[in-house]
Amino acid sequence: MLDLIGATVLAAAIVVNLNATITMMPLSPVSKLTTVAVAGSWIGLAIALATTGIYNSTATPVPVVGVMAGLPVIAVGAAALLFARMREALLAVLSMVRLRGRTRCGDVAARCCFSRGECCAMMAQTRAGKA
Numbered sequence: 001m002l003d004l005i006g007a008t009v010l011a012a013a014i015v016v017n018l019n020a021t022i023t024m025m026p027l028s029p030v031s032k033l034t035t036v037a038v039a040g041s042w043i044g045l046a047i048a049l050a051t052t053g054i055y056n057s058t059a060t061p062v063p064v065v066g067v068m069a070g071l072p073v074i075a076v077g078a079a080a081l082l083f084a085r086m087r088e089a090l091l092a093v094l095s096m097v098r099l100r101g102r103t104r105c106g107d108v109a110a111r112c113c114f115s116r117g118e119c120c121a122m123m124a125q126t127r128a129g130k131a
Contacts, residue, residue, distance in 0.1 A: 014043055018036065018039055018040070018043075021093055022035055022036055022039075024092060024093050024096040025089040025090075025092055025093055026088065026089060026092050027085075027089055042072060045068075046068050049064060049068065076090070
């Protein structure tokens with residue numbers, strides 16, 4: 001019973017984190033859907049491999065956990081080096097995490113300012129001029 005509860009909580013945490021990350025990326029809807037599909041497939045593969053017991057240290061000569069954790073990092077890093085849009089999306093997520101909760105543009109969250117490519121200071125000046 002506790003295994004079922006743990007699996008449900010883990011799946012919910014994965015869904016929330018993946019949704020939050022993809023939502024913050026300035027991508028087209030098709031790109032977001034593709035990213036979610038690839039990430040979901042990779043997570044599903046990792047869970048399927050875990051149920052087979054392949055993550056045990058004696059199952060394979062190379063630790064599969066390292067491959068499953070390291071390969072996405074290497075793939076995203078390579079894509080960031082090759083594609084400017086990937087770098088922009090990753091930097092947008094980093095900026096959102098850094099700005100979330102402590103920087104606000106009046107009553108508009110920093111996410112709104114950043115997603116439109118506007119600076120919060122410019123937004124505040126504009127609001128001050130209109131008020």
